[in-house]
Amino acid sequence: MDIREVTCTAYFWKLLTIVALSKDTKYGAPHELISSRNGCRNRATVGVFSWKAGALFIATGAGLYYYFTTEKAKLEERKRQEAADSKVGRPKVGGPFQLVSHEDKPFTHMDLLGKWSLIYFGFTRCPDICPEELDKMGEVVDAIGGLSLKDYGLMLILLPRCLAWSDRSAFFISCDPARDTVPIVKKYIAEFHPRLIGLTGTYEQVKAACKAYRVYFSTPPNASQNDDYLVDHSIFFYLMDPRGQFVDAFGKSQTADMVREKVDKAIREYP
Incomplete structure (x- = not known):
């Protein structure tokens, strides 16, 4: 695996862990502070994993998937080009028989x-x-x-x-x-x-x-x-x-x- 893929994979899992374990925040304020200021709120909008966190999760996953697929395609294309370049100047050997x-x-x-x-x-x-x-x-x-x-x-x-x-x-x-x-x-x-x-x-x-x-x-x-x-x-x-x-x-x-x-x-x- 390319070193960039390893680094991005580690970053991806670290980000998912932070999102999954973090409490709901708004502009950096903790969940308890939001509740004390605003009183009762719709419990569907708060919690350990909010809608905003879910959206961030999906967007991050989609972005990383796109990155991995495009980088993999580029890497394979470079390998093919390097292989083709290495054969430049070689005699034509082999054929139908x-x-x-x-x-x-x-x-x-x-x-x-x-x-x-x-x-x-x-x-x-x-x-x-x-x-x-x-x-x-x-x-x-x-x-x-x-x-x-x-x-x-x-x-x-x-x-x-x-x-x-x-x-x-x-x-x-x-x-x-x-x-x-x-x-x-x-x-x-x-x-x-x-x-x-x-x-x-x-x-x-x-x-x-x-x-x-x-x-x-x-x-x-x-x-x-x-x-x-x-x-x-x-x-x-x-x-x-x-x-x-x-x-x-x-x-x-x-x-x-x-x-x-x-x-x-x-x-x-x-x-």
Whole structure:
């Protein structure tokens, strides 16, 4: 909660306490003095809680409600603007794609929405770099997924954002579609994190996905499953937010701890 909201809330309750406990006064004169001067009066107009006090109570409550709602709207708008400003100058990464999961089910960019995602492009016959990066990505998923409510400062508003790593939040996209068929991808990802989802497709489908994420790959377009070749490709995995927007990219030089800190920060600051 914003410090101004805390201060105003304390003031609001203090004011209500004063109004509720005060005796009826007129121009500062106590109730007993008014009664002695004016004699008998209509008891409906005096007492611990008078009509004037009630009107003041309602007016004060309405004023504070208006203040809180307008200030909250301004605060949310500032957060949205800050988030938008932070993305100025970032490359356009991500976009529509149509692939097939290791479960042989259609998978598109729409399936990424509603969750934080880490996405890595590679190929199953990669001798060392791909396994190392997938292991690192798995460490990050475990670290973030293991954060408790205490780690987030008991901020209940962050709960939906803290549910960052569902069973479909880490992805391996093959950029060697000729050899990385669905069964091969399924067998390959089983060696890594249990939440890892493998994706493949036709050459054109993979090419479109790589283009959307600005991934370079050298797979020959006419390659066959029996050909022997290595694939050069970009060595990054990408962090995408629940709206499917690009947040950050992590290269080989960054350790799992470095990536975890950045991912954690992105989740905390997500508008």
